[in-house]
Amino acid sequence: IIFGTKIDGYVIYCPCMGRFGNQADHFLGALAFSKGINRTLVLPPWVEYRYGEIRSIQVPFDAYFNVDSFKNYHQVVTMEYFMRNIAHDVWPPQERISFCYTQRIGEIQNSCNAKSGNPFGPFWDTFHIDFVKSEFYGPLNYDAHNVNMMELWKKTYPPTEWPVLAFTGAPASFPVQSENVYLQQYVTWNEDIINKTKLFIKNNMSGGGFLGIHLRNGQDWVKACQHVTDSPKLFSAPQCVGYKNERGKLTASMCLPQKSEIIKQVKRALKKYKDIKHVFVASDSNHMGEDFENALKYIDVTVHRLKPSNPHLDLAILGQANYFIGNCVSSFTAFVKRERDVKGLPSEFWSFPDR
Ligand code: GFB
Numbered sequence: 001i002i003f004g005t006k007i008d009g010y011v012i013y014c015p016c017m018g019r020f021g022n023q024a025d026h027f028l029g030a031l032a033f034s035k036g037i038n039r040t041l042v043l044p045p046w047v048e049y050r051y052g053e054i055r056s057i058q059v060p061f062d063a064y065f066n067v068d069s070f071k072n073y074h075q076v077v078t079m080e081y082f083m084r085n086i087a088h089d090v091w092p093p094q095e096r097i098s099f100c101y102t103q104r105i106g107e108i109q110n111s112c113n114a115k116s117g118n119p120f121g122p123f124w125d126t127f128h129i130d131f132v133k134s135e136f137y138g139p140l141n142y143d144a145h146n147v148n149m150m151e152l153w154k155k156t157y158p159p160t161e162w163p164v165l166a167f168t169g170a171p172a173s174f175p176v177q178s179e180n181v182y183l184q185q186y187v188t189w190n191e192d193i194i195n196k197t198k199l200f201i202k203n204n205m206s207g208g209g210f211l212g213i214h215l216r217n218g219q220d221w222v223k224a225c226q227h228v229t230d231s232p233k234l235f236s237a238p239q240c241v242g243y244k245n246e247r248g249k250l251t252a253s254m255c256l257p258q259k260s261e262i263i264k265q266v267k268r269a270l271k272k273y274k275d276i277k278h279v280f281v282a283s284d285s286n287h288m289g290e291d292f293e294n295a296l297k298y299i300d301v302t303v304h305r306l307k308p309s310n311p312h313l314d315l316a317i318l319g320q321a322n323y324f325i326g327n328c329v330s331s332f333t334a335f336v337k338r339e340r341d342v343k344g345l346p347s348e349f350w351s352f353p354d355r
Helices: 020-036 068-072 079-090 120-125 147-156 178-186 191-204 219-225 259-272 289-295 311-320 331-343
Strands: 010-013 040-043 046-048 057-059 076-078 097-100 133-136 164-167 209-215 276-283 302-304 323-326 347-349
Touching: 010 020, 010 079, 020 040, 020 046, 020 147, 020 178, 020 311, 020 331, 040 079, 057 120, 068 178, 076 079, 178 331, 191 311, 209 259, 209 311, 209 331, 259 276, 259 289, 259 323, 276 289, 276 311, 289 302, 311 331, 323 331, 331 347
Parallel strands: 010 040, 010 164, 040 076, 097 133, 097 164, 209 276, 209 323, 276 302, 323 347
Antiparallel strands: 046 057
């Protein structure tokens, strides 16, 4: 019981779209939704893809984040705990019904086909979950800030009859609804990540502050950025241009800045923040090691990156930087930006506002 309200029933879902940044955006929406309909949120594992492996793997939520932090907002439980200790009472195998807006194409007609394809199948298989039936919840939606809608959910699916609402995909929108951005404050790194972050900073970047930069430049991104002209709100672009493009136009260089622009912007930041003595580069592909070595030769800074690559540690380190430059369109950047906003740390984006 929190805030004197009895919480009834559970929300469980597969973060079946995109990689970490997309899943994190969805998570904030799912958190708001489960609070909106007054149900405990089952914290899903993160769905990850390992090179060379066909099936997704599921990494427990608390492998990266602190579960206790949610206490001040809403009741949550990890999926591992839920399946081990709660499911046998509230969600016996013969009562496992999957929820989707409308039927999904798959092996079975008129079904959510909740386990068709990757990561759908592997996700539920990790917990030996099969579904006996589907429930199409359309036209209901998960806008937690629409009070009438939340009441409708409660009325249509009372917890006495429907103790567990199991969603085929996240009950949330992408990118994160602007009203839910503030929920980032409850997402805090666990001890292990915090310690590794501190250690890396202490060992490599002590004596002066550091500038953190995110370079999203792999082949998938190059391809995605080709859609900038026909998708003015591509992926996480609303974090820069606004949800209605009210803060400007999305440009190609906001999505994929040229090396020369990146260097110019880094130099400008270093000039502005004189206490910065290090640059930390996070990237999915090209860290521009040589480019920075050459460009920053005459500036008193050292350049660093993680080896081997570690996305979550990259995120946590970027969250600590004295200054940050990220990519408007990337939800990986968006996670960092939100975390930094919570802490009141300054950030900017590549080529935005268009200079
Ligand atoms: O996080 P994410 O949803 O962000 O997916 P975007 C990008 C993934 O690429 C991350 C890796 O989860 C990481 O695994 N990655 C990106 C990085 N930047 C870094 C980095 O700085 N360091 C490390 N170590 N890894 C979208 C996808 O990516 O890209 C969409 O989520 C779609 O589904 C689109 O595929 C093309 O929003 O940047």
